[in-house]
Amino acid sequence: MTDAVVVGSGPNGLAAAVLLARAGLSVELHEAAAELGGGARSARLFDADVVHDVCSAVHPMAVASPFFRGFDLAAHGVEMCRPEIAYGHPVDEHRTGLAYADLDRTCERLGRDGGRWRRLMAPLVEHSREVTTLLLGDLRHLPSPGPAALLPPRILALQADLFRGPEASALLAGVAAHTTGRLPSLVGGGTALLLGHLAHATGWPVPRGGTQVLADALAADLRAHGGRIHTSSRVTDLRQLAHARAVLLDVAPRGLLDIAGAYVPAGYRRALEKVRYGPGAAKVDFLVSEPIPWQERELAKAGTIHIGGTRAEVHAAENTVVAGRRAAEPFVLVAQPMVADPSRGLPRKQPIWAYTHVPQGDPLDATDVVRRRIERFAPGFGDTILASRAVPASELEAYNANYVGGDISAAAVTLRQVLARPVPRWNTYRTPLSGVYLCSGATPPGPGVHGMAGLHAAKAVLRKEFGLNELPAGWA
Structure with missing residues (x-):
């Protein structure tokens, strides 16, 4: 039995996995792509000497968010360069x-x-x-x-x-x-x-070496705390994760329906089907x-x-x-x-x-x-x-399957879908399925490289599924 499985290695999925592993849980992470990072990946598209960010590129929230403040990017060798x-x-x-x-x-x-x-x-x-x-x-x-x-x-x-x-x-x-x-x-x-x-505060910096270094630093920390990472590992059915006490999905609402739609109550399924993409x-x-x-x-x-x-x-x-x-x-x-x-x-x-x-x-x-x-x-x-x-x-x-129709926000950022993201629930990270949580940009606070949806979802998992109210050092 594994304590927690995270699906998706975008910044939120990695943030959740890091927090859970640092809390002493056994953690597995599954990423459908061959490379980690989701929306935080880089590539050498045309020349071996030139690094291109293939999705997110400039990161004001990565230096300002409480998750990354607690993680301490500089201590993990990441230099944020401010123009x-x-x-x-x-x-x-x-x-x-x-x-x-x-x-x-x-x-x-x-x-x-x-x-x-x-x-x-x-x-x-x-x-x-x-x-x-x-x-x-x-x-x-x-x-x-x-x-x-x-x-x-x-x-x-x-x-x-x-x-x-x-x-x-x-x-x-x-x-x-x-x-x-x-x-x-x-x-x-x-x-x-x-x-x-x-x-005018912490700035709009870029990571030295490309956005990929953010994902790599999180992945290295996860491994250092015992986490296991599986790339080219697509999860298509929730039953694949039956060995986990808790499941955290860094996916868009449509991805949640693809993986677990057959098992969720009809009302929740209908609410997810009504989510608008931008x-x-x-x-x-x-x-x-x-x-x-x-x-x-x-x-x-x-x-x-x-x-x-x-x-x-x-x-x-x-x-x-x-x-x-x-x-x-x-x-x-x-x-x-x-x-x-x-x-x-x-x-x-x-x-x-x-x-x-x-x-x-x-x-x-x-x-x-x-x-x-x-x-x-x-x-x-x-x-x-x-x-x-x-x-x-x-x-x-x-x-990136989270970008439905090219919507890089994982769901339209409207007032209604900010206040009830992705659906009206007191705890939007918990799904009606026991032990199953959503931790993507489709949950508060929304899109961006900040790791906060992962942090909020992981806190809920620690408290509800494992009875742990104290957070690891850095986020307490």
């Missing part, structure tokens, strides 16, 4: 918003809107740990009154345009668009505040001969660039995609990791990471769309491209 500018947003050919790591410098750059940006962000930066803990919580515990009071008026204020000039508004719209949903929205506002303030991501990786030739030279210092134009243009593009249509001028997210981590490639061979939002299951090869959007603000970019690879939204699910 001078967390993210930039070209509004047009003459105006660009820049979120420097330094809040003062950001406010100075924003000119007449600098004071408003400071009033919005400075209190969140001052209380960043508490704010992050609250927004990455399990939605089942009352927050401490201080940080909680900071958020509602700010989230509501973001539904309107707070600023006089377009740069600050565009900066926040680009961050809100990470939700891949309708804008403006309360969920988008919360995302903008969480990720936006982290730019728009897809169409991914493009470029190998380039030189850094992107941005017209605004400061963008060469930014780890992340949002291309979407004004606040109104970002909202229009996202809402068009939510409605099931391709946007004529879509939102594009670009990462240039060698700005902070020169080890990723060579001076004449550099990785560029990008995706754009498209309707669910869209088969679009987005190479030309993304290239054109970048070239608007970086003329000549196309001349630097040595190689490229596109993964349409319709094919992302083959890479």
